[in-house]
Amino acid sequence: MKQFQFNDFPNVTGSRVSLRQITDNDIPDLIEISFYDAVRAENVHQAAEMQARINQDCLDGNSIHWGIVDNETNRMVGTCGYYRGLDKGEGELGCVLLPQHYGKGYMTAGMSLAIDFGLHTMGLKRIWAATSLQNGPAIKLLERLGFVKTADVSDDEIEYEWRKNNDL
Numbered sequence: 001m002k003q004f005q006f007n008d009f010p011n012v013t014g015s016r017v018s019l020r021q022i023t024d025n026d027i028p029d030l031i032e033i034s035f036y037d038a039v040r041a042e043n044v045h046q047a048a049e050m051q052a053r054i055n056q057d058c059l060d061g062n063s064i065h066w067g068i069v070d071n072e073t074n075r076m077v078g079t080c081g082y083y084r085g086l087d088k089g090e091g092e093l094g095c096v097l098l099p100q101h102y103g104k105g106y107m108t109a110g111m112s113l114a115i116d117f118g119l120h121t122m123g124l125k126r127i128w129a130a131t132s133l134q135n136g137p138a139i140k141l142l143e144r145l146g147f148v149k150t151a152d153v154s155d156d157e158i159e160y161e162w163r164k165n166n167d168l
């Protein structure tokens with residue numbers, strides 16, 4: 001089922017950051033946070049190949065992958081998106097920041113926009129995220145956004161589900 005295909009890429013504008021489509025010009029800045037099937041790109045060529053696959057997944061309605069842009073500088077600071085579950089009206093939210101932008105609140109702002117878009121524009125019935133027990137910053141981020149832990153998937157992997165956050 002290709003439930004969430006958009007004719008135009010769904011850019012989302014926020015007050016501090018915005019979510020937008022990643023273009024060829026952005027790829028050199030994103031190499032270290034370019035992943036596909038849990039493999040990280042090592043150079044601009046691999047990152048571009050991965051981005052082409054991601055674009056196809058988005059066109060097929062299987063995922064949405066946004067670049068997070070600082071509205072003041074217009075530079076990308078990280079990425080986030082929905083990567084699984086869309087065929088069931090659900091979304092697994094994932095995210096990654098460029099390390100030089102850790103600890104500035106960018107991801108909280110970007111994920112808030114993605115959650116709001118997922119709930120109110122896509123009409124997702126459930127939003128969840130998976131992370132490692134050791135990933136303190138991710139757990140803190142998810143809890144700050146209103147996720148609660150719902151499952152221990154394995155010795156190391158835990159799952160969180162978005163419930164409600166009055167600030168969103």
Ligand SMILES: CC(C)(COP(=O)(O)OP(=O)(O)OC[C@H]1O[C@@H](n2cnc3c(N)ncnc32)[C@H](O)[C@@H]1OP(=O)(O)O)[C@@H](O)C(=O)NCCC(=O)NCCS
Nearest residue numbers: 095096097102103104105106107108129130131137138141
């Ligand atoms: C998970 C990850 C995105 C968290 O990054 P982060 O920088 O902690 O998250 P944010 O950008 O939301 O920043 C929040 C921090 O900025 C601080 N901050 C500073 N200025 C701020 C501002 N203007 N507004 C809001 N927060 C601000 C907050 O107090 C908070 O600090 P704290 O965690 O010490 O309390 C990052 O560690 C990462 O990319 N990890 C690798 C990928 C990963 O693990 N992804 C998770 C998959 S679920």
